[in-house]
Amino acid sequence: xxxxxxxxxxxxxxxxxxxxxxxxxxxxxxxxxxxxxxxxxxxxxxxxxxxxxxxxxxxxxxxxxxxxxxxxxxxxxxxxxxxxxxxxxxxxxxxxxxxxxxxxxxxxxxxxxxxxxxxxxxxxxxxxxxxxxxxxxxxxxxxxxxxxxxxxxxxxxxxxxxxxxxxxxxxxxxxxxxxxxxxxxxxxxxxxxxxxxxxxxxxxxxxxxxxxxxxxxxxxxxxxxxxxxxxxxxxxxxxxxxxxxxxxxxxxxxxxxxxxxxxxxxxxxxxxxxxxxxxxxxxxxxxxxxxxxxxxxxxxxxxxxxxxxxxxxxxxxxxxxxxxxxxxxxxxxxxxxxxxxxxxxxxxxxxxxxxxxxxxxxxxxxxxxxxxxx
Amino acid sequence: xxxxxxxxxxxxxxxxxxxxxxxxxxxxxxxxxxxxxxxxxxxxxxxxxxxxxxxxxxxxxxxxxxxxxxxxxxxxxxxxxxxxxxxxxxxxxxxxxxxxxxxxxxxxxxxxxxxxxxxxxxxxxxxxxxxxxxxxxxxxxxxxxxxxxxxxxxxxxxxxxxxxxxxxxxxxxxxxxxxxxxxxxxxxxxxxxxxxxxxxxxxxxxxxxxxxxxxxxxxxxxxxxxxxxxxxxxxxxxxxxxxxxxxxxxxxxxxxxxxxxxxxxxxxxxxxxxxxxxxxxxxxxxxxxxxxxxxxxxxxxxxxxxxxxxxxxxxxxxxxxxxxxxxxxxxxxxxxxxxxxxxxxxxxxxxxxxxxxxxxxxxxxxxxxxxxxxxxxxxxxxxxxxxxxxxxxxxxxxxxxxxxxxxxxxxxxxxxxxxxxxxxxxxxxxxxxxxxxxxxxxxxxxxxxxxxxxxxxxxxxxx
Numbered sequence: 001x002x003x004x005x006x007x008x009x010x011x012x013x014x015x016x017x018x019x020x021x022x023x024x025x026x027x028x029x030x031x032x033x034x035x036x037x038x039x040x041x042x043x044x045x046x047x048x049x050x051x052x053x054x055x056x057x058x059x060x061x062x063x064x065x066x067x068x069x070x071x072x073x074x075x076x077x078x079x080x081x082x083x084x085x086x087x088x089x090x091x092x093x094x095x096x097x098x099x100x101x102x103x104x105x106x107x108x109x110x111x112x113x114x115x116x117x118x119x120x121x122x123x124x125x126x127x128x129x130x131x132x133x134x135x136x137x138x139x140x141x142x143x144x145x146x147x148x149x150x151x152x153x154x155x156x157x158x159x160x161x162x163x164x165x166x167x168x169x170x171x172x173x174x175x176x177x178x179x180x181x182x183x184x185x186x187x188x189x190x191x192x193x194x195x196x197x198x199x200x201x202x203x204x205x206x207x208x209x210x211x212x213x214x215x216x217x218x219x220x221x222x223x224x225x226x227x228x229x230x231x232x233x234x235x236x237x238x239x240x241x242x243x244x245x246x247x248x249x250x251x252x253x254x255x256x257x258x259x260x261x262x263x264x265x266x267x268x269x270x271x272x273x274x275x276x277x278x279x280x281x282x283x284x285x286x287x288x289x290x291x292x293x294x295x296x297x298x299x300x301x302x303x304x305x306x307x308x309x310x311x312x313x314x315x316x317x318x319x320x321x322x323x324x325x326x327x328x329x330x331x332x333x334x335x336x337x338x339x340x341x342x343x344x345x346x347x348x349x350x351x352x353x354x355x356x357x358x359x360x361x362x363x364x365x366x367x368x369x370x371x372x373x374x
Numbered sequence: 375x376x377x378x379x380x381x382x383x384x385x386x387x388x389x390x391x392x393x394x395x396x397x398x399x400x401x402x403x404x405x406x407x408x409x410x411x412x413x414x415x416x417x418x419x420x421x422x423x424x425x426x427x428x429x430x431x432x433x434x435x436x437x438x439x440x441x442x443x444x445x446x447x448x449x450x451x452x453x454x455x456x457x458x459x460x461x462x463x464x465x466x467x468x469x470x471x472x473x474x475x476x477x478x479x480x481x482x483x484x485x486x487x488x489x490x491x492x493x494x495x496x497x498x499x500x501x502x503x504x505x506x507x508x509x510x511x512x513x514x515x516x517x518x519x520x521x522x523x524x525x526x527x528x529x530x531x532x533x534x535x536x537x538x539x540x541x542x543x544x545x546x547x548x549x550x551x552x553x554x555x556x557x558x559x560x561x562x563x564x565x566x567x568x569x570x571x572x573x574x575x576x577x578x579x580x581x582x583x584x585x586x587x588x589x590x591x592x593x594x595x596x597x598x599x600x601x602x603x604x605x606x607x608x609x610x611x612x613x614x615x616x617x618x619x620x621x622x623x624x625x626x627x628x629x630x631x632x633x634x635x636x637x638x639x640x641x642x643x644x645x646x647x648x649x650x651x652x653x654x655x656x657x658x659x660x661x662x663x664x665x666x667x668x669x670x671x672x673x674x675x676x677x678x679x680x681x682x683x684x685x686x687x688x689x690x691x692x693x694x695x696x697x698x699x700x701x702x703x704x705x706x707x708x709x710x711x712x713x714x715x716x717x718x719x720x721x722x723x724x725x726x727x728x729x730x731x732x733x734x735x736x737x738x739x740x741x742x743x744x745x746x747x748x749x750x751x752x753x754x755x756x757x758x759x760x761x762x763x764x765x766x767x768x769x770x771x772x773x774x775x776x777x778x779x780x781x782x783x784x785x786x787x788x789x790x791x792x793x794x795x796x797x798x799x800x801x802x803x804x805x806x807x808x809x810x811x812x813x814x815x816x817x818x819x820x821x822x823x824x825x826x827x828x829x830x831x832x833x834x835x836x837x
Contacts, residue, residue, distance in 0.1 A: 013471070014474075070443055073448065075484075082473075092377050093377060093378055096462065103390075103455060103459060106394075110444070166719065169378060174381050176716055177756035180381075353484060356511065363492070
């Protein structure tokens with residue numbers, strides 16, 4: 001499509017750095033639970049029919065899944081809100097061209113979410129098999145989470161590829177109006193980026209399993225923790241391999257020269273390198289934990305490593321996205337007319353929210369330490 | 375006009391918003407009212423030591439979670455999804471104006487969600503006082519989120535002083551804000567009582583606990599009904615003049631207004647004669663009827679609230695056809711097809727002979743063969759009219775509305791759209807473009823049914 005006249009666009013209600021900071025922060029927060037439902041649900045339905053520790057692990061993550069999904073959906077609101085503030089001229093056209101796929105996310109998510117509850121309510125610590133329909137619901141949810149990730153990438157990768165809009169639109173329109181049946185499945189970057197997300201999902205699930213076994217699972221034995229360390233290493237290494245291989249394909253196979261030159265120069269070079277090698281940090285900590293045993297410090301190191309993986313990925317993606325959109329609108333030239341009062345309202349509410357949520361979680365920790373029936 | 379238009383056959387894409395929005399509000403109000411219900415009732419049950427009542431409340435919690443946290447939350451996101459697809463310009467304006475209102479609402483969502491899960495999953499593991507505080511935190515956070523979103527949705531109906539001095543605060547504290555907060559709060563309380571009646575009647579045998587639940591839920595139901603009435607009257611008083619006129623001018627809205635009045639009276643009567651005077655009547659059938667009447671009244675209210683905004687999506691700012699009101703003179707001068715990014719691209723792609731140096735020449739469009747003129751007319755129809763009208767058949771289909779209208783009358787009507795029907799957006803194109811639309815509309819218009827005016831037909835056939 002033709003470039004947009006920047007002067008015709010209304011001013012942003014906050015500085016671009018502010019919008020992008022919260023977009024990236026929100027995305028990282030969203031990625032954690034989203035990763036858990038993407039890989040965790042699949043592993044839960046695979047491992048639940050087993051006996052012993054695999055079943056114990058599947059039961060635990062399965063029981064956590066309703067909260068995980070709720071948080072994932074909720075945290076997803078922030079990046080989507082700030083995307084629409086910063087790039088409405090890219091977000092709306094891309095999603096409208098793929099409208100039915102984009103809208104399907106809502107219906108499928110609803111089915112997947114109820115499937116999670118159906119599965120969760122059927123979980124049992126005993127050796128009894130789960131009712132078939134509940135188990136099937138779990139599998140449907142796991143499959144739908146994978147489909148949802150692809151549909152999401154479909155819309156958002158198209159957003160950053162305005163050069164593809166016209167051909168998709170012309171192939172899917174009635175008298176110029178988009179039929180919403182377009183898709184971006186032909187974009188090779190989509191098929192690299194989606195496995196990258198799945199690789200990160202495996203790593204996040206690996207690290208979460210360790211954190212859960214040491215922090216929340218009060219009944220975990222040292223044998224179980226040891227099993228979790230082995231299991232986390234396996235899925236963590238698998239995730240790192242998937243992430244690294246698809247990431248290599250993404251960078252060297254799909255990046256145009258302009259993007260390549262931009263990301264491999266100046267201060268962005270160390271960021272790009274860190275984004276590429278950060279899964280190695282996770283694998284290193286998982287190896288350390290596997291052979292030195294699970295401890296608070298080592299799990300904290302694993303958590304920090306995974307946060308680095310997710311953050312560097314999100315920041316790098318943001319930079320690439322800005323560059324990809326620059327032929328349409330040079331993002332750096334957008335003007336801002338900050339709305340300080342409402343911004344202060346948000347930041348104060350954010351602070352109060354953190355305090356209130358912190359207090360509530362403190363009560364949970366207390367209850368966990370001294371469980372008693374009221 | 376930066377955005378493509380999404381064509382949904384028969385239904386029109388904005389109707390998808392209406393469907394999802396109505397489904398959402400029926401649950402989201404329960405999410406707010408349910409918070410108050412749990413806060414008050416768990417406090418009461420703990421303070422009176424009523425373990426049976428507490429046990430019922432514990433059984434009500436998963437029903438509440440499954441309905442509000444899953445269906446309510448996802449359909450809430452669904453509305454956001456759909457408005458971006460079917461009404462992108464209005465969504466852009468709203469998000470740009472209220473981004474920090476939405477961000478603040480999100481903070482309260484997270485508080486709500488955390489409190490709801492702790493309240494539910496740690497039932498029996500938290501000290502009673504802490505458990506009650508969790509319920510109150512949820513209730514307050516949920517109500518604040520209602521207040522925040524109401525400020526934004528009320529702005530769509532009446533933007534108030536925002537047009538003279540656009541800012542978050544002038545937009546948020548609009549004339550419709552307080553009336554809608556009152557009526558929505560009332561709606562949340564009333565609807566919750568109706569959900570509680572149904573749930574308790576299905577789960578509990580007729581006895582002391584059920585009787586207690588019914589008794590304790592009836593007073594809030596009346597309070598809710600009073601708040602709805604007060605808020606509704608204030609809503610009516612503070613409507614923009616155009617919306618008040620729309621209520622009188624559009625027959626369907628008049629009928630729906632009478633219907634909502636009738637449904638409200640029915641709900642009042644059922645509440646009074648049922649749970650208030652005869653708690654024993656609260657069988658599942660009675661409770662289901664009561665809830666259905668309540669849901670019907672609510673849905674009708676939401677439909678009216680949406681419909682009276684016409685011709686605007688955001689009052690005074692964005693017209694129903696995704697055009698900024700302030701842009702209309704420019705669009706008339708420069709042409710609708712020329713000004714739209716996607717309409718221009720369509721003409722340039724399919725009719726390059728009508729484009730010169732990037733400008734669409736209207737006279738060249740008129741000199742195209744009839745079939746091409748109709749095709750371009752359809753392009754304009756899609757982007758100018760399809761927000762509210764399907765084509766031949768479907769929602770408010772334009773064919774049957776305009777049937778057998780002679781071409782000159784049609785062209786004149788298009789050029790003076792808002793003068794013909796004030797709740798229609800003004801024509802936003804050139805005179806030549808009006809001709810092209812007329813060419814297309816004539817292809818949709820069915821023949822006048824034969825024999826409908828026999829005496830006139832006889833007159834017309836006389837030499």
